[in-house]
Amino acid sequence: MAILALKSRPTEISPDADKSGPIELVRYVCAIGAMQSAAAIPRVVPITHCGPGCADKQYMNLAFYNGFQGSGYGGGPVVPSTNASQREVIFGGADRLRELIESTQLVLDADLFVVLTGCIPDLVGDDVGSVVRDFQKKGVPIVYAETGGFRGNNFTGHEAVTRAIIEQYVGPWDGVREQGLVNVWSLLPYQNTFWRGDLEEIKRLLEGIGLKVNVLFGPDSAGLSEWRDIPHAQFNLVLSPWLGLSTATLLEERVHQPFLHIPVVPIGARQSSEFLRQVAEFAGLPSERVEAFIKSEETRYYNYIDGFTDFYSEYWWGLPAKFAVVGDSAYNLALTKFLVTQLGLIPAKQIVTEDPPVEHRDAIRAEFRNIDHDVSVEIDFIEDSYQIHQSIRNADFGHKPPIIFGTTWERDLVKEMKGSLVEVGFPASYEVVLSRSYVGYRGALSLLERIYSTVVSHSA
Amino acid sequence: MTLNLKTSSVETREQRLGTIIGWDGTATQLADESAFSRGDCGGCGGKARRICELEGPFTQGSVCSEQMVECQAGNIRDAVLIQHSPIGCGAGQVIYNSIYRNGLAMRGLPVQNIRFISTNLRERDMVYGGADKLAFAIKAAVERHAPKAVFIATSCASGIIGDDVESVARAAEAEFGIPIIPLHCEGFKSKHWSTGFDATQHGILRQIVRKNPEKRQDDLINVINLWGTDVFTPMLGELGLRVNYVVDMATVEQLAQMSEARATVSFCYTLGTYLATALEQEFGVQQIKAPQPYAFAGTDAWLRELARVTGREQQAEDYIAREHARVKPLIAELRPKLKGLKGYVATGSAYSHGLIGVLREIGVEVDGSLVFHHDPVYDSEDPRQDSLGHLVETYGDVKHFTVGNRQQYQFYNLLQRVKPDFIIIRHNGLAPLAARLGIPAIPLGDEHHALGYQGMVNLGESILAALQHRKFHQDIAKRVSLPYKQSWLAEPDPFALSRGATA
Numbered sequence A: 001m002a003i004l005a006l007k008s009r010p011t012e013i014s015p016d017a018d019k020s021g022p023i024e025l026v027r028y029v030c031a032i033g034a035m036q037s038a039a040a041i042p043r044v045v046p047i048t049h050c051g052p053g054c055a056d057k058q059y060m061n062l063a064f065y066n067g068f069q070g071s072g073y074g075g076g077p078v079v080p081s082t083n084a085s086q087r088e089v090i091f092g093g094a095d096r097l098r099e100l101i102e103s104t105q106l107v108l109d110a111d112l113f114v115v116l117t118g119c120i121p122d123l124v125g126d127d128v129g130s131v132v133r134d135f136q137k138k139g140v141p142i143v144y145a146e147t148g149g150f151r152g153n154n155f156t157g158h159e160a161v162t163r164a165i166i167e168q169y170v171g172p173w174d175g176v177r178e179q180g181l182v183n184v185w186s187l188l189p190y191q192n193t194f195w196r197g198d199l200e201e202i203k204r205l206l207e208g209i210g211l212k213v214n215v216l217f218g219p220d221s222a223g224l225s226e227w228r229d230i231p232h233a234q235f236n237l238v239l240s241p242w243l244g245l246s247t248a249t250l251l252e253e254r255v256h257q258p259f260l261h262i263p264v265v266p267i268g269a270r271q272s273s274e275f276l277r278q279v280a281e282f283a284g285l286p287s288e289r290v291e292a293f294i295k296s297e298e299t300r301y302y303n304y305i306d307g308f309t310d311f312y313s314e315y316w317w318g319l320p321a322k323f324a325v326v327g328d329s330a331y332n333l334a335l336t337k338f339l340v341t342q343l344g345l346i347p348a349k350q351i352v353t354e355d356p357p358v359e360h361r362d363a364i365r366a367e368f369r370n371i372d373h374d375v376s377v378e379i380d381f382i383e384d385s386y387q388i389h390q391s392i393r394n395a396d397f398g399h400k401p402p403i404i405f406g407t408t409w410e411r412d413l414v415k416e417m418k419g420s421l422v423e424v425g426f427p428a429s430y431e432v433v434l435s436r437s438y439v440g441y442r443g444a445l446s447l448l449e450r451i452y453s454t455v456v457s458h459s460a
Numbered sequence B: 001m002t003l004n005l006k007t008s009s010v011e012t013r014e015q016r017l018g019t020i021i022g023w024d025g026t027a028t029q030l031a032d033e034s035a036f037s038r039g040d041c042g043g044c045g046g047k048a049r050r051i052c053e054l055e056g057p058f059t060q061g062s063v064c065s066e067q068m069v070e071c072q073a074g075n076i077r078d079a080v081l082i083q084h085s086p087i088g089c090g091a092g093q094v095i096y097n098s099i100y101r102n103g104l105a106m107r108g109l110p111v112q113n114i115r116f117i118s119t120n121l122r123e124r125d126m127v128y129g130g131a132d133k134l135a136f137a138i139k140a141a142v143e144r145h146a147p148k149a150v151f152i153a154t155s156c157a158s159g160i161i162g163d164d165v166e167s168v169a170r171a172a173e174a175e176f177g178i179p180i181i182p183l184h185c186e187g188f189k190s191k192h193w194s195t196g197f198d199a200t201q202h203g204i205l206r207q208i209v210r211k212n213p214e215k216r217q218d219d220l221i222n223v224i225n226l227w228g229t230d231v232f233t234p235m236l237g238e239l240g241l242r243v244n245y246v247v248d249m250a251t252v253e254q255l256a257q258m259s260e261a262r263a264t265v266s267f268c269y270t271l272g273t274y275l276a277t278a279l280e281q282e283f284g285v286q287q288i289k290a291p292q293p294y295a296f297a298g299t300d301a302w303l304r305e306l307a308r309v310t311g312r313e314q315q316a317e318d319y320i321a322r323e324h325a326r327v328k329p330l331i332a333e334l335r336p337k338l339k340g341l342k343g344y345v346a347t348g349s350a351y352s353h354g355l356i357g358v359l360r361e362i363g364v365e366v367d368g369s370l371v372f373h374h375d376p377v378y379d380s381e382d383p384r385q386d387s388l389g390h391l392v393e394t395y396g397d398v399k400h401f402t403v404g405n406r407q408q409y410q411f412y413n414l415l416q417r418v419k420p421d422f423i424i425i426r427h428n429g430l431a432p433l434a435a436r437l438g439i440p441a442i443p444l445g446d447e448h449h450a451l452g453y454q455g456m457v458n459l460g461e462s463i464l465a466a467l468q469h470r471k472f473h474q475d476i477a478k479r480v481s482l483p484y485k486q487s488w489l490a491e492p493d494p495f496a497l498s499r500g501a502t503a
Helices: A031-039 A053-063 A086-091 A094-107 A119-122 A128-137 A152-171 A195-208 A224-228 A245-255 A268-283 A287-314 A327-342 A358-369 A385-393 A409-417 A440-459 B013-017 B027-031 B065-073 B087-107 B125-128 B129-143 B156-159 B167-174 B194-208 B232-237 B252-260 B268-285 B295-310 B313-338 B349-361 B389-396 B410-418 B431-436 B452-477 B497-500
Strands: A044-048 A114-115 A142-145 A178-185 A211-216 A233-239 A261-264 A322-327 A347-354 A403-406 A418-424 B022-025 B078-084 B117-118 B149-153 B180-183 B217-225 B240-245 B261-266 B342-347 B365-370 B400-404 B422-425 B439-444
Touching: A031 A044, A031 A114, A031 A152, A031 B013, A031 B087, A044 A053, A044 A094, A053 B027, A053 B065, A053 B087, A053 B365, A094 A114, A094 B497, A114 A152, A114 A245, A119 A211, A128 A142, A128 A233, A142 A152, A142 B027, A152 A195, A152 A245, A152 B117, A178 A195, A178 A245, A195 A268, A195 A327, A195 A440, A195 B365, A211 A403, A233 A245, A233 A268, A245 A261, A245 A287, A245 B389, A261 A268, A261 B125, A268 A287, A268 A440, A268 B087, A287 A440, A287 B349, A322 A385, A327 A347, A327 A358, A347 A385, A347 B313, A385 A409, A403 A409, A403 A440, A409 A418, A418 A440, A418 B439, B013 B194, B022 B027, B027 B149, B027 B180, B027 B389, B027 B400, B065 B078, B065 B087, B065 B149, B065 B180, B065 B194, B065 B313, B078 B125, B078 B129, B125 B156, B129 B149, B149 B167, B149 B194, B180 B194, B180 B342, B194 B240, B217 B252, B217 B268, B217 B295, B232 B240, B240 B252, B252 B261, B252 B268, B261 B295, B268 B349, B268 B497, B295 B313, B295 B349, B295 B389, B295 B452, B342 B410, B349 B365, B365 B410, B410 B497, B422 B452, B431 B439, B431 B452, B439 B452
Parallel strands: A044 A114, A114 A142, A178 A211, A178 A233, A233 A261, A322 A347, A322 A403, A403 A418, B078 B117, B078 B149, B149 B180, B217 B240, B217 B261, B342 B365, B342 B422, B365 B400, B422 B439
Antiparallel strands: B022 B400
């Protein structure tokens, strides 16, 4: 394992020009929420250096009352934690952290430990890097990321954890490249309620056209062997509007790896086929296999769509025409694209809620302006649910009841508006999600089932 | 000891009650060492009721005081809770919204979202302070919701940077003319989350409860509870008494009238000790000092004391007789079905004392329990409230009685020691481990489920249902691996690391 000079602070977590106001009913958590990103890698255990409630809060809200996803092997409310007390605030917590890391070796069986800090050590100035480096020197597989809650949200925390593993664990590149191997950087684990099923489908699609995939997170990842293999990949695929771009840039600098950025996570046949052709072209894959795979997927997909057509064309009791999406840019963009281009629905309001870094916002706006040849959408970036709900109330949904793609926070609003709600993001407390996916060819069919089961249930 | 309501911060549990979070022995030993029976280990320091505590190097995530503020102050129907913190503390909005909505539905109240606002402190605020953001959030709360009160939960971050929450709150109170109540609940300040209950109740006592009640409501009983189904209204109705449920899902007015009530009761002394004691101290509202209302012995004694205090002895005796006659045959039916079963209780402290009594009463064997902390004494310092003493005197000892703040790594060894057929839990994080060992759990989200006479029947039925669940758990047990090392799983002593550290 490599021991590398550590940056004192990941560049992603920087104080922005602070226009942040109060947030009612949260749509993301803080940087230490990325403990669940660490836990999303098979056999990786987070060690949290923070107050006694931080781990419980992040897990219970991101992973339990959000689709009831579960803790995974190493996550949960009971990850190792210093449960920092008055003593650590006054005298510093470095010794306590050292004691915890040492004793963790006696109790827990993991391939890698990821130390994450909370507000307390980041405020009192514990030298966590120095504590962790001592263990690294002894050969303990361990890295650390500074994820104090005031520094950023779980998106930037995720990038800090990813960077920490790449810089402190993955090691230098031996110069070997494997053609056809791709690293996938896409949806944020646990924050995105459907990430497990979605990553499985994305992996299936990429393998379908002949690629070998390091999916890195979730049950379909082989775990740390994939992470060690990162530098060998032919390229990085960033499949999201912005999350993962800094990781791809980091790898471009460190191991001279090219990356392909596709902002739209594909839902449905049109988008999935276009996605696969784009990837295939970038990877230089032979088109016969790619086209054969696309053809077989489309045949299956349109068989089901054909059946759905009867319902969609002559259901007597009205189907929604206008929709709104409230959610993270990744799913918001993906859903809007699918609903507009596949179903011909009319976007009434799209609100992006994860506070994307300022430098990526214009690119996100541009993607929404280019939804279809005849549809352009102006989005809002809002994080405070009170303002979000006011904005949706003021949107023009015409005379039909609207359908809202949002979260549990929209339950009361949708009742008030007599519309339908599909919970597609954090927090989704009225969804139980195992392997369900809403992306790719197969996920799109599940999504249609969910949308229209909700709609027809109005009279149930 | 007099509770000090003059200062804005509540004294922590460990300061007031000598609360511990690590201990292992028999229930009788713990009861003896606790203040109710004048125990003193001698070597542990100044306070007479201090019990020797096990402290180890390895700890897993616990729960903080601020979360308990969320689950109480955040669930008042016409108030707003402001979390003066970075956004991460606001994560709790999700769980407490789900719990609140389920609680409202159980009580037949209109289901609605919670009203929590995070001040969203960022890096810049750590340097320049977050007072302006707090003032802005209070203004937003008032404009958006026209609340009857605004609570402010502090955080580790706001505490460390030293934001003057008091001044901001006072200024806002003058401006808006409603109580603006700072609740000091920094997670690092207390080793046990139950201090958060006290912090909420302290703030309510200081700024909401009517100081000079003009009238007395002689038939009104404050019932300190959480979200449980309404079992108290029919029960107290038998005595001609009305229920004032506090704190969760109450209105600000219902909180304000607590000082007018005749008496205060609760389902759990861990939750209710501070508020009930302070109401008696400040306003003469009597706290019912009796065993908690669980199983026959506890419920009988509790009802008789309530009847004595409110002058309703005859109604109580009639009710007790009728309930005995109604419930005893039901329990006689349950007992053979439950015979030979072994249960394990892993819940909050005083609550566990009640539940073990219920299990023993319906014929379930209990030789192990994990409580998340232990208060050697409650705020009343009255031996009639010695819930653990009542348990061992009425139902006998519990061989493996453990105190631990939800340390899952110890829970494995604890279960191996006892090998129960099922566990009863509140709080998350333990049942998932038991499940993977093939042991089903009964999660008591409805804290009133096992209360009173009917509670014995309810719990018996839940146990029978949970036993069928074993099919699921035994299947998954064969399929999953735990993150713990074999060497740790083989360790017979759950506190081996602590004893090593102490030695």
